[in-house]
Amino acid sequence: MRILALLLVMLVPAAGPALKDLMPKGMLIGAAINKSQSDGTDTVADAIVEQQFNTISPENILKWGLVHPEPERYDFEPADHYVDFGQKHGMKVIGHNLVWHQQTPAWVFTDANGQRLSRERLLERMHDHIKTVVGRYRGRIHGWDVVNEAFDEDGTLRKSLWRDGIGDDYLLKAFEFAREADPQAELYYNDYNLWKPAKRSGALRLVKQLKDAGLRIDAVGEQGHWNMTAPSLDEIEATITDIAGAGVKAMITELDIDVLPRDPKMFGADLNARQQFKAATDIYAKGLPPEQQQALAKRYADAFALFLEHREHLSRITFWGVTDAHTWLNNFPLPGRTNHPLLWDRQGQPKPAFAAVAKTLEGK
Numbered sequence: 355m356r357i358l359a360l361l362l363v364m365l366v367p368a369a370g371p372a373l374k375d376l377m378p379k380g381m382l383i384g385a386a387i388n389k390s391q392s393d394g395t396d397t398v399a400d401a402i403v404e405q406q407f408n409t410i411s412p413e414n415i416l417k418w419g420l421v422h423p424e425p426e427r428y429d430f431e432p433a434d435h436y437v438d439f440g441q442k443h444g445m446k447v448i449g450h451n452l453v454w455h456q457q458t459p460a461w462v463f464t465d466a467n468g469q470r471l472s473r474e475r476l477l478e479r480m481h482d483h484i485k486t487v488v489g490r491y492r493g494r495i496h497g498w499d500v501v502n503e504a505f506d507e508d509g510t511l512r513k514s515l516w517r518d519g520i521g522d523d524y525l526l527k528a529f530e531f532a533r534e535a536d537p538q539a540e541l542y543y544n545d546y547n548l549w550k551p552a553k554r555s556g557a558l559r560l561v562k563q564l565k566d567a568g569l570r571i572d573a574v575g576e577q578g579h580w581n582m583t584a585p586s587l588d589e590i591e592a593t594i595t596d597i598a599g600a601g602v603k604a605m606i607t608e609l610d611i612d613v614l615p616r617d618p619k620m621f622g623a624d625l626n627a628r629q630q631f632k633a634a635t636d637i638y639a640k641g642l643p644p645e646q647q648q649a650l651a652k653r654y655a656d657a658f659a660l661f662l663e664h665r666e667h668l669s670r671i672t673f674w675g676v677t678d679a680h681t682w683l684n685n686f687p688l689p690g691r692t693n694h695p696l697l698w699d700r701q702g703q704p705k706p707a708f709a710a711v712a713k714t715l716e717g718k
């Protein structure tokens with residue numbers, strides 16, 4: 355018996371701390387997963403997700419273009435696997451997202467002849483989509499990003515095909531339809547750069563409008579696509595307390611810390627310029643050196659210490675990905691770089707940033 359027990363100890367890898375067990379009560383911790391994780395082929399990432407997290411988000415699977423690629427065709431298979439995966443592991447399953455200006459097919463906004471739809475017909479299309487997708491997972495998806503990224507940096511509404519086609523009330527309509535489709539599901543507004551006060555003011559205005567209209571909104575998500583210096587801890591803190599001050603929970607929904615140089619000119623650069631930017635900025639292609647590992651660990655530890663301070667305002671922290679092997683930041687804003695924004699490296703080994711987060715949570 356003793357030998358058997360010893361053998362088992364040697365064979366089963368040391369589990370180490372699980373973030374989900376270290377989080378304060380009421381604050382979920384999760385990661386966005388993609389198809390190869392929800393269908394079980396990425397066993398490295400799956401082992402981490404199952405051990406560490408109690409909530410998952412769909413990195414792409416539930417976006418309009420993937421779940422509803424053609425007018426009369428829904429492709430629910432990947433999404434069904436995703437929801438099953440989360441339920442099987444007792445996780446809170448998040449829906450992302452219902453209304454966005456990206457990853458939404460062009461046909462959504464036009465009729466069979468390519469003419470722009472009237473307000474009424476576009477509203478009908480939005481309604482059908484939300485009713486079908488939210489309705490299918492009623493009672494199984496815990497909360498939905500109803501509208502994603504609707505504001506410009508100055509806090510005014512972003513120009514988009516949704517806004518052009520329906521009018522400024524398209525956001526309220528989306529929330530109305532989502533509540534109708536699943537009255538129990540939590541409903542969220544989600545955006546990036548809400549740490550910038552001007553942009554945040556737009557989201558807070560929306561919260562008030564929804565509340566004044568008697569509609570449901572549970573939380574606002576700051577995506578948390580941050581870098582090594584911005585936003586400052588003060589800016590993160592103001593984001594959390596302002597959102598809470600509007601009477602909803604705050605969440606960090608897509609957390610990752612970009613360690614590579616970024617330049618505004620990278621967006622929309624032509625091929626030649628992109629290659630030049632890549633050559634100049636893909637500086638950790640051979641791995642993240644120890645000094646940068648430590649700096650990243652500190653950045654994460656500082657952020658989590660702040661999250662702990664505001665535990666009563668924060669309902670969820672979700673990383674945008676699991677390991678550095680598959681982070682979207684390997685391809686954004688430039689394709690083909692080697693980024694290192696998450697807590698696990700390309701082999702699925704915990705980085706110093708993982709230990710730093712665990713230690714911060716242990717000290718709570």
Ligand code: XIL
Nearest residue numbers: 413414450502503546577608674682
């Ligand atoms: C990204 C995914 O990570 C990529 O795989 C995809 O190619 C583009 O979208 N804000 C969001 C997310 O709300 O949906 C985006 O996800 C990242 C930015």
